[in-house]
Each structure stands twice: as structure tokens, then as C-alpha cells.
Amino acid sequence: MPTSPQRVLLIEDDRLQVRVTEQLLANARMERFEVDWAPTFEDGLQKLLTGGYAACLLDFQLGERDGLELLREARAKGNDTPVIFLTADSSEKVDAAAMEAGASDYLVKGEITPRVLERSIRYSLKLGEAMRELRRLATRDALTGLLNRRAFDALLAEEVDRARRFGHPLALIILDLDHFKIVNDTYGHPSGDAVLATAARVLESEVRTIDRVARIGGEEFAVLLMETEAKDAFFVARRLVDVMRGKPMTIGKNTTITVTISAGVAALPRYGESEAAFLAEADKALYTAKNGGRDRAVLAS
Known part of the structure; x- marks a missing residue:
């Protein structure tokens, strides 16, 4: 019996890059993905905060604002959806900034293949599950399951x-x-x-x-x-x-x-x-x- 597709939020202001990313996900071999596109910072943040996505692919630069700001705001409001940054900049400084803001991975657009993107999403999902479990253990009493x-x-x-x-x-x-x-x-x-x-x-x-x-x-x-x-x-x-x-x-x-x-x-x-x-x-x-x-x-x- 086929599994339901994973819902992925793509926050990207470049229509061409949207089509490229959708094609990469369509060519994934082990998972099926359903893409929801948000073209602006505001629309993307609003959709991300619903918590209705398995993962989010986030463009590093969104017009005059950037993905780092969006991710920090989402995390501050309690959203824990795994976020993968997509960017044309391969510098270590950007990489470090993305990880510090709470991203689970960072991919350079010109280097992405279907296999790389699928593996990144699967890794991010596993990491997200592990982090949620750690947070649960940190706030729950082991014997009763109540708040500690x-x-x-x-x-x-x-x-x-x-x-x-x-x-x-x-x-x-x-x-x-x-x-x-x-x-x-x-x-x-x-x-x-x-x-x-x-x-x-x-x-x-x-x-x-x-x-x-x-x-x-x-x-x-x-x-x-x-x-x-x-x-x-x-x-x-x-x-x-x-x-x-x-x-x-x-x-x-x-x-x-x-x-x-x-x-x-x-x-x-x-x-x-x-x-x-x-x-x-x-x-x-x-x-x-x-x-x-x-x-x-x-x-x-």
C-alpha cells in the first residue's frame, strides 16, 4: 500500500527555482513529496507557523528580507518544523549562520540533485524527531509522563x-x-x-x-x-x-x-x-x- 506523500513547504521568490525544486522532488526515488509554494516572506512565515508540514525548504534571500530572519521568528514562536536552507552562496559564513538560526541542513542550489535533496529531507525529518523527543524528555517526568x-x-x-x-x-x-x-x-x-x-x-x-x-x-x-x-x-x-x-x-x-x-x-x-x-x-x-x-x-x- 503506497504511503501518503510528505508535505513540504517551499519558500522561494524565484519562479524558475520553484520549478527546478519541484522537479527535483518529483524525481526522488524513495519518498513522495507534495509541495506547497509560498512566494514571499510573509506568506511563508504564515504557512510555516501552521505546523502542517513535514519539512520546509527555505530560500536564503527573500527580496529585501532573508530566510535567517524568517527562521528565527518561526523558532521564537515555537515552530519546530525541520528547515533546509537553499542558497546560491556556498560560503562557510552563511553555512554557520543557517545552523545557528536553527536550520537542520544547508544546500547550495547549483549542486543539488534529487538524491541529495531527498537525503537531506529524510535526515532533517529524523533529526527533527530526535530533537522533539529530547525536548519531551527534558520537560516530562519519566514515571508519570506529566510535566516535570x-x-x-x-x-x-x-x-x-x-x-x-x-x-x-x-x-x-x-x-x-x-x-x-x-x-x-x-x-x-x-x-x-x-x-x-x-x-x-x-x-x-x-x-x-x-x-x-x-x-x-x-x-x-x-x-x-x-x-x-x-x-x-x-x-x-x-x-x-x-x-x-x-x-x-x-x-x-x-x-x-x-x-x-x-x-x-x-x-x-x-x-x-x-x-x-x-x-x-x-x-x-x-x-x-x-x-x-x-x-x-x-x-x-
């Missing part, structure tokens, strides 16, 4: 700043598994890991897709609720506590245990002017929940 502490801290700073600038509500729930040390001591660390992974799945399944869940410590989790007022966040936290209590977890072959959580809730703009103060208020509420008997949610006051 480093990624959470960065996200929290961004969202607190956005909420402060635009006056939007933002809520934070810090949750801790109750008596988790007893689980580890009684059933062993593999069972404890299974409980953490299950708890993570429960938390993710109970919040909206726009919200973010992170594992920020051993048995500690955080839920960042976008555009959410304090009273609504408290309702969510109480629901999470209830849901966790009501879902017995199976560990090993025949053992089922009930796990409970405690939760502390804070919300902007009511609590805290900075991410550190925001987090401290949620932590304080969590401490109150723990001291109040656990298996409950407390709203910062």
Missing part, C-alpha cells in the same frame, strides 16, 4: 505574568498523596511507582485539556487551572479529592488499596503578586489540609 518540576516552574511564571498583564483569573492546586511512605514501606517501591502513575492518569483525566498537570515532587502534584476563579478551583480540588478516594488502585496481582489526597488551592489575583507568592499560598493551604486530617481540599485564605 522544571517545565512546571517555567509554565507557572509565564501564566502568572499573563494573568497579571491581562487581568485574567488563574488558579493553582497543589496535591499530595496521603501516607504515601506507608505504601512504599508496605508494598515496595515498584508498587509505589504504580500508584503514582495511576494517580497521574486520574488527575489528567479529571481536568480540561487547557489545564496543566505536573509532578513537582516525590508524591506531590500541581494542577494549573487556566481562566479559573478561586471558588471554581476549590470545586475542582474537592472533586479531585473525591474521585481519588473513590478509585481503588490495584497493585501487584491481587492487592487493591485506596489512596487519598490532600489539596491546597490558591487563585490570582486574590492570592500573591508573583509565582513564588502564588505557590507559597497554595502550599500553605495544602499544609492546612494535611493538619486538618488529610483527604480534603483547603482554599487559601
Whole structure:
């Protein structure tokens, strides 16, 4: 069964070069390509930012502007599509500038053959996959697949700043598994890991897709609720506590245990002017929940 063609964005202001490149791709032997052409800097950037392409072939010079500027702008806006520069300039200076801007390869127009271009695209796709996986590993907790502490801290700073600038509500729930040390001591660390992974799945399944869940410590989790007022966040936290209590977890072959959580809730703009103060208020509420008997949610006051 034939595979679907790879969508390639060609950003090039020379119509003749467009036809040459399309012919080179048509003569590829191992892959099929579908070319979408953008003749200007603005059109090319707009299309590239959609993220709908396997790779991008980018002309180094685009009228009065250049491909380096376009690539830097695309990367700054979070686009990670593999980009291959096409240029008539073979100098090492241009080569280095392209790589520094985030290009995955650099080809000199007069030296390109179908085999060279196809190999460059395939290499760029593999490199892009590897880089995305590295970024995922750098931001994800290995056990649960949730955001890790480093990624959470960065996200929290961004969202607190956005909420402060635009006056939007933002809520934070810090949750801790109750008596988790007893689980580890009684059933062993593999069972404890299974409980953490299950708890993570429960938390993710109970919040909206726009919200973010992170594992920020051993048995500690955080839920960042976008555009959410304090009273609504408290309702969510109480629901999470209830849901966790009501879902017995199976560990090993025949053992089922009930796990409970405690939760502390804070919300902007009511609590805290900075991410550190925001987090401290949620932590304080969590401490109150723990001291109040656990298996409950407390709203910062």
C-alpha cells in the first residue's frame, strides 16, 4: 500500500527555482513529496507557523528580507518544523549562520540533485524527531509522563505574568498523596511507582485539556487551572479529592488499596503578586489540609 506523500513547504521568490525544486522532488526515488509554494516572506512565515508540514525548504534571500530572519521568528514562536536552507552562496559564513538560526541542513542550489535533496529531507525529518523527543524528555517526568518540576516552574511564571498583564483569573492546586511512605514501606517501591502513575492518569483525566498537570515532587502534584476563579478551583480540588478516594488502585496481582489526597488551592489575583507568592499560598493551604486530617481540599485564605 503506497504511503501518503510528505508535505513540504517551499519558500522561494524565484519562479524558475520553484520549478527546478519541484522537479527535483518529483524525481526522488524513495519518498513522495507534495509541495506547497509560498512566494514571499510573509506568506511563508504564515504557512510555516501552521505546523502542517513535514519539512520546509527555505530560500536564503527573500527580496529585501532573508530566510535567517524568517527562521528565527518561526523558532521564537515555537515552530519546530525541520528547515533546509537553499542558497546560491556556498560560503562557510552563511553555512554557520543557517545552523545557528536553527536550520537542520544547508544546500547550495547549483549542486543539488534529487538524491541529495531527498537525503537531506529524510535526515532533517529524523533529526527533527530526535530533537522533539529530547525536548519531551527534558520537560516530562519519566514515571508519570506529566510535566516535570522544571517545565512546571517555567509554565507557572509565564501564566502568572499573563494573568497579571491581562487581568485574567488563574488558579493553582497543589496535591499530595496521603501516607504515601506507608505504601512504599508496605508494598515496595515498584508498587509505589504504580500508584503514582495511576494517580497521574486520574488527575489528567479529571481536568480540561487547557489545564496543566505536573509532578513537582516525590508524591506531590500541581494542577494549573487556566481562566479559573478561586471558588471554581476549590470545586475542582474537592472533586479531585473525591474521585481519588473513590478509585481503588490495584497493585501487584491481587492487592487493591485506596489512596487519598490532600489539596491546597490558591487563585490570582486574590492570592500573591508573583509565582513564588502564588505557590507559597497554595502550599500553605495544602499544609492546612494535611493538619486538618488529610483527604480534603483547603482554599487559601
